[in-house]
Amino acid sequence: MSYLCPLCHLPLLPLATGLRCENQHQFDRAKEGYINLLPVQHKRSKQPGDSADMMLARREFLDAGHYQPLQQKVCEIFERILPVHSSSVLDIGCGEGYYTHAVASRLQARGESTVFGLDVSKVAVRFGARRYHNVDFCVASSHRLPFAKQQFDAVLRIYAPCKAEELARVVKESGYVLTVTPGPRHLIQFKALIYQDVKLHDETPEEMAGFELVEQHSLNYPMQLTSEESGALLQMTPFAWRARPEVWGVLATTTQFDCETDFTLRLWQRKSIEADVIAPLSSAEEAVVEAPATDDDTEGEGMA
Numbered sequence: 001m002s003y004l005c006p007l008c009h010l011p012l013l014p015l016a017t018g019l020r021c022e023n024q025h026q027f028d029r030a031k032e033g034y035i036n037l038l039p040v041q042h043k044r045s046k047q048p049g050d051s052a053d054m055m056l057a058r059r060e061f062l063d064a065g066h067y068q069p070l071q072q073k074v075c076e077i078f079e080r081i082l083p084v085h086s087s088s089v090l091d092i093g094c095g096e097g098y099y100t101h102a103v104a105s106r107l108q109a110r111g112e113s114t115v116f117g118l119d120v121s122k123v124a125v126r127f128g129a130r131r132y133h134n135v136d137f138c139v140a141s142s143h144r145l146p147f148a149k150q151q152f153d154a155v156l157r158i159y160a161p162c163k164a165e166e167l168a169r170v171v172k173e174s175g176y177v178l179t180v181t182p183g184p185r186h187l188i189q190f191k192a193l194i195y196q197d198v199k200l201h202d203e204t205p206e207e208m209a210g211f212e213l214v215e216q217h218s219l220n221y222p223m224q225l226t227s228e229e230s231g232a233l234l235q236m237t238p239f240a241w242r243a244r245p246e247v248w249g250v251l252a253t254t255t256q257f258d259c260e261t262d263f264t265l266r267l268w269q270r271k272s273i274e275a276d277v278i279a280p281l282s283s284a285e286e287a288v289v290e291a292p293a294t295d296d297d298t299e300g301e302g303m304a
């Protein structure tokens with residue numbers, strides 16, 4: 001399996017130092033092993049995606065193990081639905097690779113499996129590639145996935161933006177997309193510190209043209225966070241820039257902050273590709289070229 005050139009969409013072929021297409025567009029491999037496939041003309045900002053501060057906070061928080069139940073649940077689902085002998089998986093918006101490497105380890109322990117991690121944030125991908133060597137990492141935008149049609153048995157998307165058309169293009173017939181989004185009460189205690197009027201997360205499933213919703217799971221549990229952990233959690237969410245200094249102060253001086261997590265996992269299966277001819281998927285290939293490169297979209301409040 002190979003990458004496609006983000007500029008002309010031809011396959012990228014291996015060179016000693018990186019990858020190159022027939023049109024001589026060349027992409028060097030970084031010393032950490034990842035490939036940067038985000039041309040400057042596709043960037044909306046100088047450093048799209050999560051910042052270094054957000055990424056470091058995310059790594060500190062995830063390393064403390066509070067989201068390990070989610071990591072395990074994601075691995076169990078992939079282990080159950082994917083073929084044993086060989087599989088190919090893409091993690092979109094993989095961040096620093098916490099879930100990506102766990103999925104790769106579980107699948108590779110029982111057969112051949114290629115796991116790709118893609119994120120628009122170079123700093124996140126660099127950290128991921130430095131630590132996890134069982135994943136193929138690339139810097140790219142989810143709005144222009146640098147992969148050919150029907151390459152993946154499954155795609156993982158944990159709190160990251162991506163249009164259904166792009167997912168439908170790269171997932172094989174009968175393949176899967178597993179999405180994780182905030183459930184109604186996700187981090188509600190944080191919201192209560194920041195907002196006067198706390199609303200529950202909307203539970204309506206998104207539209208996923210070309211896919212059928214085949215499973216839905218809720219995973220919720222309480223967490224007891226130290227002041228460092230609650231600060232790191234706040235830092236890695238979009239709440240961070242809305243939180244007044246008093247909120248940071250409360251977290252810094254609260255030795256145990258009790259907070260709920262509530263995740264919604266949805267498993268979508270790719271419908272018959274033939275059905276697309278009857279109801280075309282609004283020309284996904286063209287959409288990739290024409291869609292504005294919104295690098296750092298977020299997907300609603302409370303992502304973490």
Ligand SMILES: C[S@@+](CC[C@H](N)C(=O)[O-])C[C@H]1O[C@@H](n2cnc3c(N)ncnc32)[C@H](O)[C@@H]1O
Pocket residue numbers: 048049050058092093094095096098099118119120121124140141142143158159160161294295296297298303304
């Ligand atoms: C909330 S974080 C989740 C990271 C990881 N999935 C996790 O749960 O630890 C969202 C990630 O999506 C990335 N992201 C945002 N916009 C993106 C885009 N257009 N293409 C690819 N990644 C994007 C961010 O850089 C960030 O790493």
Ligand SMILES: [Zn+2]
Pocket residue numbers: 005006007008009010021022023024025
């Ligand atoms: Zn090219």
